[in-house]
Amino acid sequence: MITRRALTRARTTAVPVLAVVLLALTWGRSLPTVVVVVLCGVLAAAVLAAVHHAEVVAHRVGEPFGSLVLAVAVTVIEVALIVTLMLDGGAKSATLAxxxxxxxxxxxxxxxxxxxxxxxxxxxxxxVFNAEGTGAALATVATLATLSLVLPAFTTSEPGAQFSGVQLTFAALSSLILYGLFVTTQTVRHRDYFLPVTRQGEVITFEAHAQRPSARTAWISLALLLLALVGVIGIAKGVSPAIETGVQAAGLHHAVVGVIIAMLVLLPETIAALRAARRDRVQTSLNLALGSAMASIGLTIPAVALASVWLSGPLVLGLGPAHMLLLLLTVVVASLTVAPGRATPLQGGVHLVIFAAYLELAINP
Known part of the structure; x- marks a missing residue:
């Protein structure tokens, strides 16, 4: 008799392989509506498979390394996608990063x-979460976002919201240094700041009720996680023309396409964060959320800085006034949320309203 665990293992093993195969068969082709629907179904299944394998790896290595694995894996592939699209050229590539x-x-x-x-x-x-580790992560995200996305709007060396070559090099090096410092702090010097805590404030170093997977299982899951992420990002890129056509047909602003693709790319981390929150491991959820934001800036800016050597068009990094205001509001509210080390539904609702405001501006700028 086939057990439920065996079915889950078979499904989570087959789906990443299927996603990559379909990606190879459809890459660079014009896709009919039926194929787009099928790809969206496979995309959803690949996201669930990625979350499963990320949780297996996370259980093997423990926190905060587990959260770091998923955040970095997703971001590396996301960066590759951004750079590929930028190298394709076109007027839209100037603000893509x-x-x-x-x-x-x-x-x-x-x-x-x-x-x-x-x-x-x-x-x-x-x-309940650890305010020390979460506060350090938030401070790093705020610094990276300001240096990379706000400062270019106020420099005068280049026209528009652009960095000069020297300024872009400084931003890239600063991003790498800050990200490297944070990872060292998170995984070596102050690892306990980023571990889940009990309601009495005690650090949870391991899950006593669950057996750790073997090293072989963890390595297999890591390989399947990478396959699933390649499939997710690639299929998301493949269906993006259909999404763009739908957005244009609905009369929405083009920025909505970027939001939809970003949501698809971050879906594995979102599901993993919500599962951790349901288990009362909020610190793991915050590690995923803030770690993903940090990795997105800390790896993307150096990558596009390097790619700009081969790019003929401008690289616009500076945000507009409305988005700067939303970023400032996010940093201020997040600081007030993190400081006490505990939160109620009110704080969660406030952040979701800010997110809704961002979506509304993307649809109706």
Missing amino acids: RDTVFAAVMITCNGVLGMSLLVASLRHRTA
């Missing part, structure tokens, strides 16, 4: 963070 990174920041710091706090606080009355 800025729009994608800002969408990732708003989705993670308001959407994922807000939903995680809301789920945990509704289920357990309050959401």
Whole structure:
């Protein structure tokens, strides 16, 4: 008799392979509506498979390394997608990196963070986390976002919201240094700041009720996680023309396409964060949310800085006034949310309203 666990293992093994095969068969082709629908179904299944394998790896290595694995894996592939699209050229590529990174920041710091706090606080009355580690992550995200997305709008060396070559190099190096410092702090020097805590404030170093998977199982899951993420990002790129056509037919602003693609890309982390919140592991959820935002900036800016050597068009990184205001509001509200080390449904709702405001501006700028 086939057990439920065996069926889950078979499904989560087959889906990443299927996603990559379909990606190879459809890459660079004009897709009919039926194929787009099928790809969207496979995309959803690949997201669920990615979350499953990320949780297996996370259980093997423990926190905060588990959250870091998923955040970095998704971001590396996201960066590859951005650079590929930028190298394709076109007028839209000038703001592609800025729009994608800002969408990732708003989705993670308001959407994922807000939903995680809301789920945990509704289920357990309050959401409890480590304010020291979360505050350090938030400070790093705020610094990276300001240096990379706000400062270009105020420099005068280049016309428009652009960095000069020297300024772009400084931003890229600063992003790498800050990201490297944070990862060292998170995984080596102050690892306990980023571990889940009990309601009495005690750090949870391991899950006593669950057996850790073997090293072989973890390596297989890591390989399947990467396959699933390649499939997710590639299929998302493949269906993006159909999404863009639908957005244009609905009379919506083009920025909505970037938001939809960013949501698809970040869906594995979103599901993983919500599952952790349901288990009252809010710190894991915040590690995923803020770690993803940080990795998105810290890896994307250096990558596009390097790609700009081969790009003929401008690279616009500076945000407009409305988005700067939303970023400022996000940082201020998140600081007030993080400081006490616990949150109620109110804080989760506030972040979700800010996220809704961002979506409304994307639809109706």
